[in-house]
Amino acid sequence: MDLRNGVELRSLGTSPAAFKEDLLSNLYYRRGTTVESASAQDAYETLALTVRDRLAERRARTAAAHYAANPRWVYYLSAEYLLGPQLEQNLLYSGTAEAARTALEACGFAPDEIAALDVEPGLGNGGLGRLAACLLDSLATMDIPAVGYGIRYDLGIFKQEFHDGRQVERPDDWAFQGDPWEFPAPDDRQVVGFYGSTSVVGGRTVWTPGETVLGEPSHLLVPGYGTATVNIVRLWRAQASEASFDLTRFAAGQYAEAVQDAVRAENISKVLYPDDSTPAGRELRLKQQYFLVSCSLRDIVRRFRLRNGDWADFASKTAIQLNDTHPVLAIPELMRLLVDEEGLDWDHAWSLVRRTFNYTCHTLLPEALETWPVDMLGRLLPRHLEIIYLINAELLDEVRARFPDDLDRVRRMSLIQEEPTRQVRMANLAVTGTTRTNGVAALHTQLLTSTVLRDFHDLWPDRFVNVTNGVSPRRFVRLADPLVSALISDGLGTDRWLSDLSLLSGLAPLVADASFRSRWRDVKRANKAALGLGDPAALLDVMVKRFHEYKRQQLKLLHVITLYHRILAGGYDGVPRTVLFGGKAAPAYHAAKNIIHLINAVAARVNADPATDGLLTVVFPANYNITLAERVIPAADLSEQISMAGKEASGTGNMKLSLNGALTIGTLDGANIEIRDRVGADNFFLFGLNAAEALTLRSGDYRPRDHYAADGELRAALDVISAGAFGGVGQEVAASLLDRDEYLTLADYRSYVDRQSDVDAAWRDQERWTTMSILNTARTGYFSSDRTVADYLTHIWHASPVRVDA
Structure with a gap:
């Protein structure tokens, strides 16, 4: 070699x-x-x-x-990566x-005992981090030169435990034993500044930080499947920038004070998404975001200079993807590096910046479009606030020139929100400082351009594109579901589908083969038996996702209570079900944590009642993560994708479950629409309001108590919650639904419950269900992250593969 x-x-x-x-x-x-x-x-x-x-x-x-190739690189900046366990994947690759x-x-040695010691890196939380990991996998598999940049969190998000049914957060000390997969690189440390002041010296602005920390990198290998390419994800850990141990204070017995500088520095990379419900927590999160982009951009510049000397080539050699708003400070930071440190004139630097960056927006929730107090940002990063003001001046000049009489539009598009408090709008900055902004599903992109970012779409329509999310078939079919993977390969006569998921379409003719259908049923039942939760013969009804009111775990729970009441009334005609919930709520999201508490209370009551034996079981395993997902997803029969239409950006859990043969019950939201289009309306249980109907209802005089009054089963379910029948738990949840119901749970309840009866009917006919299950897998090859990367390459990155000799 x-x-x-x-x-x-x-x-x-x-x-x-x-x-x-x-x-x-x-x-x-x-x-x-x-x-x-x-x-x-x-x-x-x-x-x-x-x-x-x-x-x-x-x-x-x-x-x-x-x-040797000196190609255009793809750099992926993300606050999180949900990589999953590394051992099994690296053995395969x-x-x-x-x-x-x-x-x-x-x-x-016992191989299975050894494999059980592999701990998944605590670097992510949910779909945002999982998507990032899938894209890195696909980039390597497709031989695209790429580096992922993130933070090497000491404690990750948190380990979820249940105490008396309540979520309790415990530290996720994922690297307590060390991480044998990472390569530390202390010689590549970067210096990151905070606070201080700016001055003009010789016609150039100089920022003198009041505090500095070091960013020490390590990297994990990201191999491609079926190729010799191995890319990396580079992760930064914060350290004190100089000798931080104060021996004088230590000698005086001031032990905590002696190490306070080191502790303050290390807090930056201590935990993913520190609680920002306090000013101190909010400032720490802002520090964390700047730390990520400062270290990463200096490393990107270093890599550029290995083979290039002319800044005019920077944008042609560098494509940087901003994964949501968390790394958007990279825009003013690159401007600062180019103008203040490299001496480029403003216009040249701004041209390079806009041609280098691209932005993925992952939300339609206004509260998820980050803003930062002007006072806080100016105190922490004074030079960056100056640059943001300069960018804003140019933006508003362009807006006024295009829409001279629309002052409201100018106020809406400004990077600075004036009322009720002065805030920097990071999504506005992201769109302004990039070449492309993409949504992550067809409906999501449509709603972005017609609602949340409509003003920017009016100004720059060519900057907006859609790139529907995808998932890695290697991780979420081959590794998660070896039984169905073997059956797919046998049915297709090849395993090339692992790197060309469109080949799954070859399974469709096999639905006519009774032997293949029988083997498919056997595999699904074997996966449920291996999961060990409930009767393998029962319908496994799965809702696994981050807890948020718009995702409507509360709607699923109302259905569970309705089924329970039907059983108690002696008139239950549904099929045996095991209902499985999984997911975490943000530590400060009390409404979501109340829903978790109520689910566990309902489960305790239902599971203890002899009347439900063999008919209904409710399970909620704690600490849902990739390790658990790889057991749950292959076993699932029914996939719950029941968010209020118009709120879910895309979803990737819906794709994983459908790929593994689960049938979907869902609204026309996010990527559900594209899944239904591909699997066929007959193989998808659609219910509820669409996005336009939901918007109309919410903007009118919506009265959730009207639905409560009109529907006896809904009223009975809410009444028992309100009365404290489940251990005195859940009154807050019931009150929220009856008084506000922001996400139209009660409006969609009857449609949802009735559609579940259609699920029962389909399940009773096992030949029909099996046919639908096989077709779900056969028709969802589109949702490969390889296809997602191909779309990014075509519409946004314009990078080419570099083959590596085997």
């Missing part, structure tokens, strides 16, 4: 004998122990190192190929799964 520096590395073998030799060598020389005395943790970390070595060899070849199992067994 010839590398750029002339060094040739030995090729690491993938045979069981070669793998065992390297495993033992790593155990002796890198772990410092022997087979006889090694613990299970020793074996796990040694296994990880042995697999990592094989990926690192491919990484060296990838880096050499990229250096390195082609060493069987060799590793054989080597471990030959050394007396």
